[in-house]
């Protein structure tokens with residue numbers, strides 16, 4: 334058969350250092366000789382006890398299909414975002430599916446713009462859907478450049494994806510900046526805010542995109558249970574959007590894409606979100622501690638609003654202490670590493686690895 338030729342560059346995902354990561358996943362963490370896995374921006378905690386209890390309770394009912402509409406989950410999400418209604422909520426098999434579903438709504442062919450470097454999935458989804466990914470470079474300080482994005486808009490532009498805070502830089506735009514960008518976009522262009530790390534933002538001027546999504550007909554915010562909620566393995570994400578977008582997204586969503594366990598756990602976790610906030614606050618404090626340690630070691634790093642930090646040194650520095658981090662080259666930052674904020678003990682290990690990591694010419698601290 335003949336394959337669509339635009340699919341050729343989409344190489345299958347090959348995680349680096351598979352064996353060590355698998356070992357870290359099996360729980361060698363804490364053991365001084367075990368690997369610590371700080372590669373994928375997961376939190377080091379398990380699910381909340383409330384989520385575990387909800388899963389145990391649902392276990393005997395797995396012979397049944399889940400609620401196709403995910404009604405309880407939608408209600409819990411709406412309840413956590415004042416002013417929204419379950420009709421404003423999208424759900425998906427991870428926020429990845431939410432992104433896929435909303436990009437399925439716009440006319441084809443066309444272009445999808447996003448700042449770059451950013452999350453690799455955007456280009457993949459656009460390509461799979463027969464659209465052209467257009468990468469708009471970040472500004473010199475690794476921040477998103479709204480002017481550059483706006484000037485890249487053409488009559489072919491169907492959507493803009495803003496990863497906010499941005500993976501892998503951790504840089505963010507505050508609500509007024511996002512509002513300003515949304516206000517200058519043609520209404521025909523869908524603005525997708527990927528807020529996978531929103532719980533970790535400490536800038537008080539950031540929050541409130543759900544209000545923007547309600548008052549603007551072409552804005553949707555995508556979020557996930559994979560990061561702060563510690564449920565990456567379950568695959569559940571959500572979106573907040575004007576009702577007409579949520580309605581159309583439900584038309585293209587695969588039936589039952591959010592499974593029964595995922596619905597139960599995510600609902601319980603959202604209802605216990607005060608505890609998630611405390612965990613996120615811990616990650617923010619640890620992020621600052623890591624940043625100070627990088628600065629003290631003379632390493633250049635990008636100040637982050639997420640649960641990871643991009644630092645200008647190779648992964649081998651951390652590997653000496655059996656800490657696995659994401660090497661920067663595949664992320665668009667050769668010579669850098671992206672370090673996930675872990676538990677206190679894991680972060681101690683990261684800091685310990687910095688001894689003797691002083692580069693020959695000390696980089697200026699930002």
Ligand SMILES: *Cc1c(COP(=O)(O)O)cnc(C)c1O
Nearest residue numbers: 427428429452500529557559570
């Ligand atoms: C981790 C991450 C996600 C989450 O994807 P899920 O499908 O919800 O697990 C989304 N966007 C970005 C930028 C991420 O880094």
